[in-house]
Amino acid sequence: MSKDNQILEEFTSKEYEHGWSVNYEADEAPAGLNEDIIRWISSKKEEPEWLLEWRLKAFRTWLDMKEPEWANVKYPKVDLQALKYYSAPKQKNKPKSLDEVDPELLQIYERLGISLNEQKKLQGIAVDAVLDSVSVGTTFKESLSKLGIIFCSFSEAVQEHPELVQKYLGSVVPISDNYYAALNSAVFSDGSFCYIPKGVRCPMELSTYFRINAANTGQFERTLIVAEEGSYVSYLEGCTAPQRDENQLHAAVVEIYAEKNSEVKYSTVQNWFPGDKDGKGGIYNFVTKRGICAGDYSKISWTQVETGSAVTWKYPSCILKGDYSVGEFYSVAVTNNYQQADTGTKMIHIGKNTKSRIVSKGISAGYSQNSYRGQVQVMKRAVNSRNFSQCDSLLMGDKCGAHTFPYIDIQNSSAKVEHEATTSKIGEDQIFYCNQRGIDTEDAVALIVNGYAKEVLNQLPMEFAVEAQKLLALTLEGSVG
Amino acid sequence: MLTIKNLHASIEGNEILRGINLEVKAGEVHAIMGPNGSGKSTLASVLAGREEYEISEGEVIFQGKDLLEMAPEERAREGVFLAFQYPVEIPGVSTTNFLRTAVNQVREYRGKEALDAVKFLSVMKEKMKLVEIDQKLLSRSLNEGFSGGEKKRNEIFQMAMLEPTLSILDETDSGLDIDALRIVSSGVNKLKTPQTATIVVTHYQRLLDYIVPDYVHVLYNGKIVKSGSKELALELEEKGYDWIKEEAESASV
Numbered sequence: 001m002s003k004d005n006q007i008l009e010e011f012t013s014k015e016y017e018h019g020w021s022v023n024y025e026a027d028e029a030p031a032g033l034n035e036d037i038i039r040w041i042s043s044k045k046e047e048p049e050w051l052l053e054w055r056l057k058a059f060r061t062w063l064d065m066k067e068p069e070w071a072n073v074k075y076p077k078v079d080l081q082a083l084k085y086y087s088a089p090k091q092k093n094k095p096k097s098l099d100e101v102d103p104e105l106l107q108i109y110e111r112l113g114i115s116l117n118e119q120k121k122l123q124g125i126a127v128d129a130v131l132d133s134v135s136v137g138t139t140f141k142e143s144l145s146k147l148g149i150i151f152c153s154f155s156e157a158v159q160e161h162p163e164l165v166q167k168y169l170g171s172v173v174p175i176s177d178n179y180y181a182a183l184n185s186a187v188f189s190d191g192s193f194c195y196i197p198k199g200v201r202c203p204m205e206l207s208t209y210f211r212i213n214a215a216n217t218g219q220f221e222r223t224l225i226v227a228e229e230g231s232y233v234s235y236l237e238g239c240t241a242p243q244r245d246e247n248q249l250h251a252a253v254v255e256i257y258a259e260k261n262s263e264v265k266y267s268t269v270q271n272w273f274p275g276d277k278d279g280k281g282g283i284y285n286f287v288t289k290r291g292i293c294a295g296d297y298s299k300i301s302w303t304q305v306e307t308g309s310a311v312t313w314k315y316p317s318c319i320l321k322g323d324y325s326v327g328e329f330y331s332v333a334v335t336n337n338y339q340q341a342d343t344g345t346k347m348i349h350i351g352k353n354t355k356s357r358i359v360s361k362g363i364s365a366g367y368s369q370n371s372y373r374g375q376v377q378v379m380k381r382a383v384n385s386r387n388f389s390q391c392d393s394l395l396m397g398d399k400c401g402a403h404t405f406p407y408i409d410i411q412n413s414s415a416k417v418e419h420e421a422t423t424s425k426i427g428e429d430q431i432f433y434c435n436q437r438g439i440d441t442e443d444a445v446a447l448i449v450n451g452y453a454k455e456v457l458n459q460l461p462m463e464f465a466v467e468a469q470k471l472l473a474l475t476l477e478g479s480v481g
Numbered sequence: 482m483l484t485i486k487n488l489h490a491s492i493e494g495n496e497i498l499r500g501i502n503l504e505v506k507a508g509e510v511h512a513i514m515g516p517n518g519s520g521k522s523t524l525a526s527v528l529a530g531r532e533e534y535e536i537s538e539g540e541v542i543f544q545g546k547d548l549l550e551m552a553p554e555e556r557a558r559e560g561v562f563l564a565f566q567y568p569v570e571i572p573g574v575s576t577t578n579f580l581r582t583a584v585n586q587v588r589e590y591r592g593k594e595a596l597d598a599v600k601f602l603s604v605m606k607e608k609m610k611l612v613e614i615d616q617k618l619l620s621r622s623l624n625e626g627f628s629g630g631e632k633k634r635n636e637i638f639q640m641a642m643l644e645p646t647l648s649i650l651d652e653t654d655s656g657l658d659i660d661a662l663r664i665v666s667s668g669v670n671k672l673k674t675p676q677t678a679t680i681v682v683t684h685y686q687r688l689l690d691y692i693v694p695d696y697v698h699v700l701y702n703g704k705i706v707k708s709g710s711k712e713l714a715l716e717l718e719e720k721g722y723d724w725i726k727e728e729a730e731s732a733s734v
């Protein structure tokens with residue numbers, strides 16, 4: 001084994017640090033997937049009739065759909081009938097505010113380094129914490145509501161703001177969109193809802209923290225963000241799960257609706273359990289994320305740092321419908337050991353003078369496979385639209401793979417589309433150079449990887465960027481060699 | 482400070498160093514000269530701890546410690562610095578950021594507290610003057626897109642920041658114009674103290690006009706075949722290496 005490989009190997013064999021789980025009494029649906037289960041979930045959540053109908057319609061649509069197989073990933077199929085579709089920690093009374101939330105649940109988040117205590121919280125971030133199927137608490141709700149901002153759990157939004165939910169739910173990702181989106185539409189249990197009224201600039205970062213705790217459950221959350229004319233919001237999403245031997249399914253849907261002149265920035269640091277060193281266990285992350293720039297001059301920006309999950313299948317996309325609207329996608333996807341990621345974006349240019357930018361940085365180590373899959377589509381009406389795509393791959397060791405699948409479909413000759421791609425390796429030379437200056441190998445790899453991913457990390461809000469940097473180093477610890 | 486005894490090193494089965502003996506004391510400057518392929522750069526790499534070389538025989542004692550037992554980063558922290566012939570590029574990592582990581586790891590090893598951003602910057606400003614390096618260059622990605630001269634100046638700047646006991650300059654003069662050569666050497670000279678030592682590996686005598694050596698050694702075929710004072714360098718400049726080769730070969734027959 002060359003020295004390169006040896007260092008890489010040591011560097012990538014680090015254990016997952018959020019692998020613990022907590023025993024609490026849970027309120028669970030029986031295992032299985034059928035119309036009765038959907039009715040059970042809907043009634044549990046005291047949903048209005050239209051939403052139950054919507055779910056059932058999604059379920060019936062889903063029954064006719066097939067699991068997609070075009071992605072460059074291999075995994076044993078999930079037995080969807082063996083899963084439980086609802087699991088919630090039992091709480092005696094429905095908490096009206098954070099003070100009433102069971103301290104034991106709050107502790108789960110404390111342990112993850114996320115304080116839901118508003119006094120202790122870092123300034124400037126409001127959190128909605130989702131545990132398994134339900135939201136356990138949302139911070140800063142009141143101060144945000146003074147500005148007219150609605151930030152709450154999805155279930156609460158269904159009760160308090162049904163007209164908004166009904167108007168926008170499924171407007172960006174229709175129920176028939178794809179297999180997992182249809183499944184999510186049928187069985188989703190909770191998630192976050194965010195509404196920024198006209199002309200309001202949200203003064204703090206909003207964030208959702210997803211945690212899967214229960215075994216044999218799927219997590220199907222739904223996030224809906226609506227930005228009215230001239231508004232701005234920056235939204236963060238973080239995720240972890242316990243270490244379990246079996247695979248767990250996470251099939252979320254995120255919809256963003258951006259009106260004229262509004263801007264939505266959505267950042268994800270995904271750290272689901274990736275499976276152990278031998279590829280056992282880990283989360284299947286089959287997620288549909290899409291935003292529509294419905295109004296002119298609107299902007300949606302996705303930034304993702306993907307380090308976890310056994311299998312990832314995720315393409316945060318932008319539909320650029322409004323003239324002069326802008327879509328951005330910045331991604332760092334790290335795969336190690338036996339992880340597989342097939343991730344990228346879609347930029348659909350419909351309006352005139354629309355612009356999109358894609359910066360994707362893949363890092364593969366161990367025996368992992370990392371694919372970028374992206375689609376740039378320029379429709380007939382999209383005069384003068386522009387796209388710039390850059391897809392870089394960094395390989396660590398000689399047993400992993402990096403793949404790029406760009407699809408470009410141009411129907412308007414005035415479009416300007418650029419695509420750049422590079423593949424590189426962390427060199428023994430670079431590591432030796434760092435060593436010679438007194439930097440040990442682990443820090444050297446972290447330094448080099450962070451340098452490589454810098455363009456994307458720079459897009460993250462400050463605190464998140466620091467977290468992401470640490471996470472990159474941790475994920476790759478033991479992988480250089 | 483440094484004692485090399487009968488050092489043999491090979492790469493992929495080819496023996497490059499065939500019994501090097503060298504003694505370097507504090508305060509001294511040693512020049513290692515020799516024709517292409519004589520093993521000069523290999524010696525520098527072996528001292529710094531490049532792992533592709535296999536050491537088959539001999540020992541290297543640095544300040545009473547077995548240097549060959551140490552990992553490259555330990556050698557650096559103990560005070561061995563190598564100015565690279567071909568400095569490596571690290572995209573996205575600024576020289577400042579790189580050096581701050583390095584300096585603080587070295588300080589930690591030496592039992593000193595880490596420098597905070599403000600202190601680090603003030604130390605940096607002071608050392609920047611030594612090699613007339615511009616701060617803008619230091620905030621760019623390490624060595625990426627640097628000219629030959631900028632790269633070498635950056636090496637000496639790093640040397641100034643890390644305060645090594647033993648500095649090895651591997652063909653630092655290659656690719657330098659006369660002005661850059663002057664700046665780089667004057668930086669090296671200013672860093673010299675009675676407690677530190679320098680090994681200058683070079684092809685040409687020209688660098689030794691600026692960094693004046695106490696001893697000159699000629700490396701040929703993996704051995705030091707001749708040692709002398711700085712006048713030896715002038716003699717080599719004038720007569721070339723052939724007479725050394727002949728001498729060495731007739732001696733070995």
